[in-house]
Amino acid sequence: MAQTVSEGASLSPAETAAPAAGASTRSTGLATIGDLTNRPQRNLWVDAWRRLRKNKLAVIGLTIVTVFIVVAALAPIIAPYGEAEVVDPRLARVHPNWIFPFGIDANGRDMFSRVVWGARVSLVVGVLSQFIILLIGVPVGAIAGYFGGATDSFLMRCVDVIYAIPQLLLVILLVNWRGPGLTNIFLAIGLVSWVTEARLVRGQFLALREQEYVNAARVAGAGSGSVIMRHLLPNSLTPIIVAVTFGIPTAIFTEAALSFIGVGIRPPQASWGQLVGEGSKAGYIQTDPHMLLFPVLAIGLTMLGFTFLGDGLRDALDPKGND
């Protein structure tokens, strides 16, 4: 029951972007009837890309995400100062100006450089945690969904137990156990969050394995491995892609939240959450709000970008779904 609830809730975002996407689907239909013969065959991805480009919010999201990735990847080139480099202790808490657009922090470090370096931590955590989630969640979900029966019951019971523990608490416990640091953070997020992916893949497989083409493949003599790899997995790809798009900002948020409460990234290293933690220390908020504002905006904008992109991707990849 709780599962249907969360699925329903996560489906609703698609609704908001539906008018635009719906219109584009209609025009596609008309065009295809018109020149069915002389039009080159398009595949799912080209089609999805075309639909995505027509969705204004999705394009904004894609732009934000692209900027974020470029900044994170090129941090050493973009940031004028090193990750923990002190520009000048006498400049501590200087407010934003033309030379230091984001101002200077309490230790005399350039805030702009800190935020840029922080993007790198966020991207690494966001992407690597998804790898772990896929690495564990997809096989577990696939096995449970494909074989069903006792295997399914056992695996899903384990998933239920992990699911019952509030996820953030579990991540905090794990990081606290292994100690702070980048690797332990994305490992902990991955080890906790794969259950959502496993449930998703299992649900897909349960629905797909009864389909006629899967039966046909089985009758034609395909083994379990080949049915899973050639038929079930490719057809479950789009919901997995959408889940990953929403998983990245969730992981970024988790890292920021952990670092904010002081169990995340080790201090000299810059992370958005940790910058927020430093900037929000008593006394600074009122006199030097720039130390808090820029990292908070960076987190907010990144979340916004990924949500827009995720919504758009869902509509673009599944045109049937947004009626």
Add this chain to the structure above:
Amino acid sequence: MLRFALNRIFWFIPTLLAMAAVTFVIMKATPGSPFDVSDKVSPEQIAQLERIYGLDKPLPEQFKTYVWNAMHGDFGVSYSARPQTVSQIIGRTFPISLHLGLMATLFALIVGLVLGVLAAVNQNGWLDYISVTISILFFSMPSFVMGFLLILLFAVWLPDRGIDLGFHIGGWDSPIDWVLPTIALGAAPLATISRYTRSSMIEVIRSDYVRTARAKGLTDFKVVLRHVMKNALIPVITLVGPIFAAVGTGSFFVEQVFNIPGMGKFFVTSMQVKDQTMILAVTLLYGVFLAAMNLLVDLLYGVFDPRIRY
């Protein structure tokens, strides 16, 4: 339905035990003793304290004792705030968190429903766009980002420009201190509710019986109130579970942001000082709370929608 409820409650017991075991194992694996707080405490004193609290016994036995005591309502003494018991501390901090959580939930429900209904009734009109924009903005903002943005706007930026609405940076002393945390915590669930309400309403508005109701000459207001809302709001009930999950974990950071002496803030402190009894109890409490909420929602769903059978 009774059988369904009993079945769920029955399954909850092993889940809770497993939950306690997982937390227990992770916690015990975490290096460092809860009593090793400063250099002033000698290794002998630490050993003695550990003996007093039974931490020198084998782990399975410690776990058994813990579960046995917990079943009798005894969650032990807080290691970091001795001699206060865990129950005392939770009894002091939990009501504050609950208070904040209830306010945030009410805020999210009322504003979310109104926004969702207005958006659906004015589909593709300017009200719709405003509502959708608000919900997508709120939806993607984590509660602590929202909290700091509110603080920066209402407690720093506006007062600097002479508009002092009386908001403080943090604290929990007067009712005005409740406003910003409630908004910060309620924003994300508000967005979920309004999105869900909107799509559910639009679906019902298109249905045949609504056309019939209009055809027999009912006013728009009556149609929306009696026919659309009554049916459209059933699926929204299911959101109460996820909302409590969001509010529960969100209050964690909102309490840090606004310096509210609730359970979430205390949990973070317990984590830093390895107060094992506190950590265990709070984790279990969150788990029980979430599970109870989900069960309640499932049962409510059956009450409101007679088509559902268990």
